[in-house]
Amino acid sequence: MNALTPTPMLARPAARDTWRRSLVLLILLQLGMLLAYHDTVAGMLAIWSRSETFTHGFLVPPLSLWLIWRQRAQLRGLPPRPSWAALPLLALAGFAWLLGALTSTNVLAQFALVFSLILTVPAVLGWPIARQLAFPLGFLLFAVPFGEFVIPTLMAWTADFTVLGLRFSGVPVYREGLEFVIPSGKWSVVEACSGVRYLIASLMVGTLFAYLNYVSLKRRLVFVLVAALVPILANWVRAYLIVMLGHWSGNTLAVGVDHLIYGWLFFGIVILAMFWIGARWQENPSEPVTQAAPVLTDATPLRLWPMAGALALLLALWPVWRMQITQPAAAMAPLTEALAVPGWTASNAAFTAWQAQGDTPALQARWQYQADAQQVGLELAYFRAQGEYRKAISSRNVLVHQDDKQWKLLSQSGRVLPLMGAELKVQEAQLQAASGQQLQVWRWYWVAGRWTDSPRLVRAYTAWSQLSGQGDDTAVLTLFAERVQAEAAMPAFVQAALPALTAQLNALKEAQ
Numbered sequence: 001m002n003a004l005t006p007t008p009m010l011a012r013p014a015a016r017d018t019w020r021r022s023l024v025l026l027i028l029l030q031l032g033m034l035l036a037y038h039d040t041v042a043g044m045l046a047i048w049s050r051s052e053t054f055t056h057g058f059l060v061p062p063l064s065l066w067l068i069w070r071q072r073a074q075l076r077g078l079p080p081r082p083s084w085a086a087l088p089l090l091a092l093a094g095f096a097w098l099l100g101a102l103t104s105t106n107v108l109a110q111f112a113l114v115f116s117l118i119l120t121v122p123a124v125l126g127w128p129i130a131r132q133l134a135f136p137l138g139f140l141l142f143a144v145p146f147g148e149f150v151i152p153t154l155m156a157w158t159a160d161f162t163v164l165g166l167r168f169s170g171v172p173v174y175r176e177g178l179e180f181v182i183p184s185g186k187w188s189v190v191e192a193c194s195g196v197r198y199l200i201a202s203l204m205v206g207t208l209f210a211y212l213n214y215v216s217l218k219r220r221l222v223f224v225l226v227a228a229l230v231p232i233l234a235n236w237v238r239a240y241l242i243v244m245l246g247h248w249s250g251n252t253l254a255v256g257v258d259h260l261i262y263g264w265l266f267f268g269i270v271i272l273a274m275f276w277i278g279a280r281w282q283e284n285p286s287e288p289v290t291q292a293a294p295v296l297t298d299a300t301p302l303r304l305w306p307m308a309g310a311l312a313l314l315l316a317l318w319p320v321w322r323m324q325i326t327q328p329a330a331a332m333a334p335l336t337e338a339l340a341v342p343g344w345t346a347s348n349a350a351f352t353a354w355q356a357q358g359d360t361p362a363l364q365a366r367w368q369y370q371a372d373a374q375q376v377g378l379e380l381a382y383f384r385a386q387g388e389y390r391k392a393i394s395s396r397n398v399l400v401h402q403d404d405k406q407w408k409l410l411s412q413s414g415r416v417l418p419l420m421g422a423e424l425k426v427q428e429a430q431l432q433a434a435s436g437q438q439l440q441v442w443r444w445y446w447v448a449g450r451w452t453d454s455p456r457l458v459r460a461y462t463a464w465s466q467l468s469g470q471g472d473d474t475a476v477l478t479l480f481a482e483r484v485q486a487e488a489a490m491p492a493f494v495q496a497a498l499p500a501l502t503a504q505l506n507a508l509k510e511a512q
Helices: 014-038 038-050 053-058 060-070 086-102 107-125 128-134 134-143 147-166 196-211 216-249 257-277 299-323 454-466 485-508
Strands: 172-175 180-181 185-188 344-346 363-371 376-382 406-420 422-433 438-447 450-452 474-482
Touching: 014 038, 014 107, 014 299, 038 053, 038 086, 038 107, 053 060, 053 196, 060 196, 086 107, 086 299, 086 454, 107 128, 107 134, 107 180, 128 134, 134 196, 134 485, 147 180, 147 196, 147 216, 180 485, 185 216, 185 474, 216 257, 216 474, 363 485, 376 485, 406 485, 422 450, 422 485, 438 454, 438 485, 450 454, 474 485
Parallel strands: none
Antiparallel strands: 172 180, 180 185, 344 363, 363 376, 376 474, 406 422, 422 438, 438 450, 438 474
């Protein structure tokens, strides 16, 4: 006769009730959070829908829930214990969301939201349960559309490798920026050639593969590193092979749609090979041992309700604070007269058709000035009550779009201008038109009386300005001149115009 097996404590009605109450509270809190931060959630969904790079975001929440469901046996042995120690971390995540929302930094707000969702688990269920679910919860971070900032670097690396491979293969090549010419035709590295889609997809799937197939942390980390490096290397080889196929075939193969088909086919083969090799070192995890649950006392449900109230107040604080300090959008009167600059005369004669691209500001002006034979142009974009599609710092605010047929970006770097004992930092770029005209362009920013060339500092200054009740007024200044006269004309103009420009911007801010 078999010995009697004690009934697990979690099978008792009190234990089941505690788990039920805790899970109901956790679900209600997370649903309330998604509702309170609905604009951040909507922004993520919109990116998942329109961007092929981040379509995988729709798979992340279901996969995370499935990973949690797989661990239900281990969780039965862990009683829910609300942890007040999670509240300071939740407060930090909420404040980070507030900063991201105030500065329209979507990725910061989205990461903060996901971290807040994750931290509600230890707050309601306790740290032992959160540690057991560390990977499924951390996997939710893949839902954040993040990684586009590496596109320029990946594009440059792809161009470097392709040109190097062509020269090694004996194909003469002339390179200018991200474009290069070989005897059979002209090629360029665009965003689709960066390989960022391959990289993000491989990293997410590779991380999941490593978790499910390996036990040791070392093997998991090594495979994740391989999953990050292989798509980068594969994309380099893919780009080189496509150019060579086009060259050998007289541009009848690997062009147009074939270009994309061959790219994805090659990537698929490489990734499948990576997983096949990785599976050879697969580890079989031992069966998890279900821990005997400690006796649950009446203190557990009693501690749950104060935690529920504290979490509800804390999570509601940040949206309410944002509403209190966010400015309503209001129209600004246009500037009818050009800025008066000593020694320079406003001119109606346009010397270039180039214009910067980006979001529509609250106020925009474009002036052109002349002093003797020197000509410069100045664009002022003034932003107020910034939002999703009207912000000073955005990936849409560029000097030249990648697919622009008339203009291309030759180079970009930073520059420091000495001004009357002070310094002004600007971003410097060299542009070239299809007609052959070359421009030198400087860009810098003004936020609440501060000048900077750093988009990160713009966001920081904007957040501080709003938290201190001064609004989010931000100006983007773009100065340009023909390259042959830029070195003489542009520093002289900035020296003469900066005092009047500062006064004009202060006047605009005071007029809000």
